[in-house]
Amino acid sequence: MSLLGGIRPPIAALSALLLALAALTAFHLGKVGNESVPEAVRTSQQYFAEDGAIAMRASLDESITDLSRTATLFNAGSPVSADTVLDKLGNVYQKWRGTAVIEVKSGRLEAQRGENVPLTALDHTKLTEAGGLVPRMVRLENGETRLLTFAVLSWPGQPQKLLVASSSLRFPGVSLGKFRAIAVADATGQILSSDGLANDEQIQSDDVKEETERARKQLKKYAKIAARKTKANPLTTKEPGGGGFRGVSGSLLGPSDNGERTVVGYASLTGPEAGKGTAATALGLTVISLVGVTEDPTAVVDPFFGIVAAAVLLVIGLLAVSLLIGTVQRPLLQLFLESRRLSRGDLNRPVNRPKYGEAARIGTALERLRRQLLGESAEAQKAHHPGRGRGRIGARALLAACGALLLLWSAPLVLLLNRAGESVPVPQTLVHDQRERTDTMADRVRRALNEGHADLTSVGSLIGPATTPAEMTGILERTLTQHQRYESLYVLQENGTITARVGAAPRRPNAKAPVDEPVVLLESGNAPVIIEFAAAPGLKGASVVGELRIDFLNSLLKRPGLGEIRVIDEKQRVIGGNNGYLAFQQLPNESMRALAAGANQKVGKGPRPSSVLLRGDHDDVADITIAAAVPMAGGGAAKPLAWTVVSWQPAKGLAIPEYNLQNRTVLAGLLGLTAALVCLGWLHIVVIRALRDLAKRAEALADGDRRTVLYPRHHDEVGAVTRSLEVVRQQLQELRRREASGTTTTAGRTGQAAQAGRN
Numbered sequence: 001m002s003l004l005g006g007i008r009p010p011i012a013a014l015s016a017l018l019l020a021l022a023a024l025t026a027f028h029l030g031k032v033g034n035e036s037v038p039e040a041v042r043t044s045q046q047y048f049a050e051d052g053a054i055a056m057r058a059s060l061d062e063s064i065t066d067l068s069r070t071a072t073l074f075n076a077g078s079p080v081s082a083d084t085v086l087d088k089l090g091n092v093y094q095k096w097r098g099t100a101v102i103e104v105k106s107g108r109l110e111a112q113r114g115e116n117v118p119l120t121a122l123d124h125t126k127l128t129e130a131g132g133l134v135p136r137m138v139r140l141e142n143g144e145t146r147l148l149t150f151a152v153l154s155w156p157g158q159p160q161k162l163l164v165a166s167s168s169l170r171f172p173g174v175s176l177g178k179f180r181a182i183a184v185a186d187a188t189g190q191i192l193s194s195d196g197l198a199n200d201e202q203i204q205s206d207d208v209k210e211e212t213e214r215a216r217k218q219l220k221k222y223a224k225i226a227a228r229k230t231k232a233n234p235l236t237t238k239e240p241g242g243g244g245f246r247g248v249s250g251s252l253l254g255p256s257d258n259g260e261r262t263v264v265g266y267a268s269l270t271g272p273e274a275g276k277g278t279a280a281t282a283l284g285l286t287v288i289s290l291v292g293v294t295e296d297p298t299a300v301v302d303p304f305f306g307i308v309a310a311a312v313l314l315v316i317g318l319l320a321v322s323l324l325i326g327t328v329q330r331p332l333l334q335l336f337l338e339s340r341r342l343s344r345g346d347l348n349r350p351v352n353r354p355k356y357g358e359a360a361r362i363g364t365a366l367e368r369l370r371r372q373l374l375g376e377s378a379e380a381q382k383a384h385h386p387g388r389g390r391g392r393i394g395a396r397a398l399l400a401a402c403g404a405l406l407l408l409w410s411a412p413l414v415l416l417l418n419r420a421g422e423s424v425p426v427p428q429t430l431v432h433d434q435r436e437r438t439d440t441m442a443d444r445v446r447r448a449l450n451e452g453h454a455d456l457t458s459v460g461s462l463i464g465p466a467t468t469p470a471e472m473t474g475i476l477e478r479t480l481t482q483h484q485r486y487e488s489l490y491v492l493q494e495n496g497t498i499t500a501r502v503g504a505a506p507r508r509p510n511a512k513a514p515v516d517e518p519v520v521l522l523e524s525g526n527a528p529v530i531i532e533f534a535a536a537p538g539l540k541g542a543s544v545v546g547e548l549r550i551d552f553l554n555s556l557l558k559r560p561g562l563g564e565i566r567v568i569d570e571k572q573r574v575i576g577g578n579n580g581y582l583a584f585q586q587l588p589n590e591s592m593r594a595l596a597a598g599a600n601q602k603v604g605k606g607p608r609p610s611s612v613l614l615r616g617d618h619d620d621v622a623d624i625t626i627a628a629a630v631p632m633a634g635g636g637a638a639k640p641l642a643w644t645v646v647s648w649q650p651a652k653g654l655a656i657p658e659y660n661l662q663n664r665t666v667l668a669g670l671l672g673l674t675a676a677l678v679c680l681g682w683l684h685i686v687v688i689r690a691l692r693d694l695a696k697r698a699e700a701l702a703d704g705d706r707r708t709v710l711y712p713r714h715h716d717e718v719g720a721v722t723r724s725l726e727v728v729r730q731q732l733q734e735l736r737r738r739e740a741s742g743t744t745t746t747a748g749r750t751g752q753a754a755q756a757g758r759n
Contacts (some may be wrong), residue, residue, distance in 0.1 A: 006716035007329045007687050011321060014679035016611050018317035018709055021675060022310040025668050029306030031662070036295040039655035042251040044263030044433045045127075045289055047561040050245045051440050052174050052182055052287040053267040054559075058444075059172040060269075060280035062451055063095055064135055064149050067165050069482050071151035072473060074464045079155040082111035084526040085163065088113075092458045096663045097146070098166040104128070104152070110161065117166045118146060127162060135279050137169075137192070145169055145192040147283075169285070173443030173634075175436040175609070180291040181215050187231075189224030189282035215290060220264055222252055223288050226266030230286045234270070243472045256295060265289045277379075279727075293429050309413070313672070316409045320402040324683075327398050331359035332691065336717045338366055339724035347373055357394040358688075358695040362721065369728050373735070378704040395688045399680050406676040413669030420658040422615055424624060426651050431626055434647060435611030437562055438628040442609075442645040445556055445567065449532070449548075450636035452485055453518050456534035456544045463491065464538030472500035485552040492533075494541025506547065513543040518637035518673035519664070521569060528575050528583050532637065551574060563626075563649020568725055570642040572596055587646060592627060596644050599629035607631040613651075623650040690718045707734050 070089060074080065075713075082101035089099060090113055098114035109125035121138040133150040140146060146166045153161040159227055169184050169192045176182060176196045183194035197212055229237075230248040236250050247270025254262025271278050298347045329352035338351050347370050349350035353363030368381055463472060464732045476489040480502050490501035496512045507522065507529045514520055514533065522529040530548040557565045557578040565577040572593055573584045591614055599610040627648035632638060652659050690713050697710055710726040712719030 006714075007332050007683070010683040010686065011199045011329060013682070014324075014675065015321050017675040017679065018313060018672075019322075021668065021671050022317070024671075024748065026310035026314060029664055029668065035657065035755060036256070037253060037263060037293055038296075038657055039660070040425060041293055041427055041429050042263055042265075043655060044430055044561060045247050045263045045291060046267070046727065047265070047559070048180075048291075048433060048437065049182075049265035049267040049287050050247075050249050051437055051559065052171055052184075052289060053247065053249075053269050053285075054245075055172055055174050055440065055444060056169070056287060057269045057271075057278065057280045059095075059447075060135075060147065060167075060283075060717045061278050063165065063167055064093075064279045064480060066093060066451075066455070067149050067151045067163060067233055069455075069478070070458055071153055071163050072478060075154055076151075076349050076471075076475065077462055079158055082161065084573070085109050085153065086113045087162075088461050091324060092461060094455055095248040096165040096167050100164045100166075101153065102162050102164065104162050105159055116164070117164050119164070122148070124162075132355050135283070137186070137283065143401055162333065171287075173440060173447055175439035175443070177436045178498060180436075181219060182289045182291065183219050183223060183585065185223040185286045185288060185600040187227060187286075189227035189286075191220060191223050192285070192445055195221060199258075212399070214257075218264075219288060219290055222254070222264045222266070223286070223299070225252065226264070226288050227286050230266065230268035246274050254290075260292045261293050261295050261349050263291055263293050291429070293427070296425075296427075304645045305418075306372055307538050309409075309668070310325040316405050320405045321738045323398065323402055323405075327356055328359075328683075328687075331356065331363075332687070332717050332721075334361055335366070336361055336720050338725075339365070339721045339728075342366060342370055342373070343727035357398065358691045359395075361695040362691075362698045365695075365702040368702040369698075369725075369732070372702070372732060373728070378702065379700075395691055396684070399688060403680055406672055410672035410676070411667040413665050413672070415669075418661050418665040420652065420662045422552060422624065424651065424656060424658045426613055426624060426654075426656065428627065430651075430654065431611050431613050434562065434626045434649070435609050435628040435630070437559070438565075438611075438645055439609045439630045441557060441559065441562070441565065441635065441647070442632045443644075444701060445553065445643070445645065446632045446634050446636065446638045447558055448485070448552075449519055449530075449638035449641075451484070452546060452548060453532045453534055453637035455479060455483060456532055456546050460534045460536035460542075460544040461538075463542070463544070464537045465536070465633055469500045473502060476500055476502040479574055485548055487547045487549040488545075488547040490545050491536065491539075492543045492545045493539070499542070504547075506545070508545075513541075513545065517640060521575065521641065526583055530575075553555045554578065556720055557645075561649075563653070565645065565647045568596060568644050568646060572644075575643065592629075592646060592648060595627055596629045596646050600642075600644060602633050614648075625649065625653055666731070685717070686714065687718060689715065694718055694725075697722075701725060701729055701732075706736065 007555070059501050060613050070092075071590065074085060084097050085101060096114065098112070098117045100112040100119065101110045101119040102108060102119065102124070103110060104124060104127055107122075109119065118138045118140060126132050127150075133152070135147060135149045137149055147169060149165045149167070151163045153163055171182060171184070173196075174182060181194060181196035182686065194675060197215055229250060232248055235244060237250065245267065246335045247268040249265070249267035252264040252266070254264060266286060266288045269281045269283065269287070271281050284432065333351060334354060342351070351363055351367040351370055353367060354360050355575050368378070371381070372378060389434070434758050459475055462475065474493050476491070480486055480489050488501070488503035488506050490506055491499040492513055493499055498506065507524045508531055518534065519532050522531060528550060530550070530553065532546045532548065533543045536542040536544055552577040553567065557567070557576060559565075559578070565578040566574050566587065567582065568574055568587065572586055574581050574587070575583070587596065595610060595612055600607045609630040611629065614627055615626040615633075626629075627646070629644055629646045630643065632643045696706065700708065701710070706729060710722050710729060713724040
C-alpha cells in the first residue's frame with residue numbers, strides 16, 4: 001500500500017488534527033483576558049518609544065547634515081571671517097545651543113556664539129586622524145550632556161578651520177501628554193536627558209515629590225535593562241514577518257503600586273534604511289518611555305470555556321471518525337479481502353456484501369461474478385432481476401455527514417460565540433496615545449517643512465550678484481543630492497524667469513514668488529504640489545524655490561499603530577496619507593470631519609489636539625474606532641498652511657482581551673473547518689472518486705463487459721480490488737473461450753475455473 005494513499009491516512013490525519021485542535025482550544029481560549037495590562041497598551045508604549053527614537057535620530061542627522069552642508073557651501077565661495085560664518089549660520093538655523101570656529105592646527109578659538117562650547121574636551125592634535133571629526137558626546141560639569149558636531153572650513157591659501165556646533169539631546173517635538181516620562185540613555189544605560197518629569201521648582205507637594213522620585217528611579221533601572229536589550233541583533237528580536245521599526249524595540253512591565261502598573265517602552269536609534277547606519281545611530285543611544293497604567297484585574301472569560309469547547313470537539317470528532325471507519329473504511333477493507341478470495345479461486349462461500357453505498361454495489365457485483373465463475377451466465381442473472389444492490393446512501397453522503405458534524409462545532413465559533421460587540425471597554429490610555437502620537441506626527445511634518453525652508457534660506461544666503469548660473473546650478477545640485485525631499489530646485493528671478501534649475505521640470509514656471517508666503521500649496525491636475533520659497537538677499541527680488549516630493553510627505557506618516565493617517569488643509573481636503581487615498585478629497589465620514597473641525601477651534605491660546613472613541617451609535621461608524629485630530633501648531637515657515645493631521649484605527653485591530661478572545665475563537669473555528677476540508681477532501685479525491693468509478697466498472701463487468709481492462713489508479717485498497725477484478729475478468733474470458741471450443745462440460749468447466757483461480 002502507498003504511504004500516503006488508501007483509506008487509512010486521511011482518517012488518521014483527521015483524528016490527529018482534531019486532537020491537536022482540542023488541546024489548542026483547551027489551553028489557549030481559557031487564558032485570554034487574565035492580563036491586568038492589555039497587550040495593546042504595552043505595544044502602544046513600544047510604538048511611543050519608537051516615535052521618540054525616530055524623531056531624535058532624524059533631528060541629530062539633520063543637524064549633522066546641515067552643519068556639513070553649510071560648511072561645504074561656504075567652502076565653495078570666497079573666504080569669509082569666522083564671525084560672518086557664525087552670524088549667517090545663526091540667522092538660518094536656531095537648533096544649536098552654541099557654535100564656535102577654531103583653527104585646526106593651533107586650536108585657537110576665533111569666534112563663538114551662544115553658550116560656551118566645551119572645547120576643552122577636544123584634542124585638536126587628533127582632529128586630522130581617522131574618525132577625528134566623528135560627532136561625540138561630552139558630559140558637562142553640571143551633569144548635562146552635549147553632542148558636538150564638526151565640519152571643516154577650508155579655503156585656498158588659508159589655514160583650515162573647524163566649525164563646531166553644540167546641541168543638547170532633547171526630544172524634538174515628541175508630545176508626552178500627562179503622566180508620561182521619556183529619556184535617552186547611552187550604551188551603558190546612563191541617562192543623558194529626560195523629559196516629562198517635574199523639576200525641583202515645579203514640585204509643590206510631598207506626594208508629587210515622592211511620585212517624581214519613584215519615576216526617576218524606575219527610569220534609571222529600566223534604562224540599564226533597555227540598553228542591554230538593544231544590543232541584540234534586530235532580526236533576533238522580531239517575530240517572523242514583523243516590519244515597521246528596523247531597530248530593536250520592545251516593552252517591559254514594571255511593578256504594581258496601588259492598582260497602577262508601570263509600562264515601559266524602549267527603542268534604539270536606527271537608520272532609515274535596513275542595514276545602513278548614520279552618524280546618529282553610531283552614538284549607541286536608546287530611548288525609554290515610562291507611563292503608569294491603571295490595572296484591570298477582571299477576566300474576560302471563564303477559563304472553563306476552552307475546556308468545554310475542547311470536550312465537545314472530542315465528542316463530535318469521535319462520532320465523525322467512527323462514522324468514517326464504520327461506513328467507509330471497514331466496508332472497503334472487507335471488499336479487498338473478498339475480491340482477493342475470488343481472484344484466488346475460492347468460490348465456495350457467498351460474498352459478504354456491505355450494506356451502504358458504492359461498497360454495497362461492488363459487493364453485489366462480486367457476488368454475481370462469483371456465480372458466473374461457477375457457471376451461471378450474466379444473461380440469466382439479468383433475466384431473473386436479482387437487483388443491482390445500489391445503496392441509497394453513497395460514500396459522498398457519508399463524507400457530507402462527517403463534514404456536517406464538524407461544521408456543527410466550527411460554525412458557532414466562527415459566527416456566534418464570544419462576539420466582542422459594541423460595549424468593549426477600550427483602555428483610555430490607548431485613546432490618549434492616539435492623540436499624543438498623532439501630535440508627534442504633526443510636529444514631525446511641520447519640522448520637515450521648516451527644515452526644508454531653512455535649507456533654501458541657507459542656499460539663498462550664499463548666492464550673490466557675482467554668482468554665475470553654473471555656480472548656482474552646482475549649489476542646487478549638492479542640495480538636491482544631500483536632501484531627498486525635493487523634486488525640483490531652481491532660482492527664480494523677480495520677473496519670473498528661472499536662472500538655474502536642477503531636478504524635474506517646475507510645476508510653477510514663469511511665475512513670481514509670492515509675498516510673505518514661504519510655503520504654498522498648489523493643485524496641479526489631481527496632485528498636490530508643495531512649493532517653498534526663500535529669498536536670496538544677494539539678488540534683488542530673487543528667490544530659491546524648492547518643490548517637495550509628495551512621497552516625502554507621505555513617508556513621514558508611515559508609522560505602525562496609528563491606523564489610517566491623513567494630512568488635510570484648511571478646507572479639509574486630503575493632501576497626503578500613509579495609505580491609498582484620493583488627493584483633495586474629503587475625510588471618509590462626517591464624524592472625522594467634525595473631529596477635525598473641533599480640533600481647529602481656538603481654545604485659550606489656540607487649537608489643541610483632540611481624540612475621541614467612536615462607537616457604533618454613530619451612523620457613519622460601523623465599528624469602535626479610535627480617532628485623533630491635531631492641528632499643525634507652532635512657528636516656522638509651515639505655520640500659514642493651517643494643516644491638520646487626522647488619524648483613526650478600528651479598535652478590533654488592537655490586542656484588547658475581548659478582541660483577542662473573539663479572534664482566537666474564530667481562529668479555532670477556522671482551524672476546525674480547515675482540518676475537515678483538507679482531510680475529507682483528501683479522502684474524497686483519493687478514495688471516494690476512485691470507489692465510485694470502480695462500482696461502475698464492477699457492475700459493467702458483472703453485466704457481461706469482458707473487453708474493458710481494469711487498471712488501478714492508486715496502489716491502495718481500491719487499487720487492490722481493481723486488480724482482483726481484472727484477474728476475475730481474465731478468468732471469465734478464459735471460461736468463455738473454453739465454452740466456445742466445446743472441450744469442457746459444465747461440471748468440468750467449474751473445476752477448471754477453480755483450479756485456474758488457485759494457480
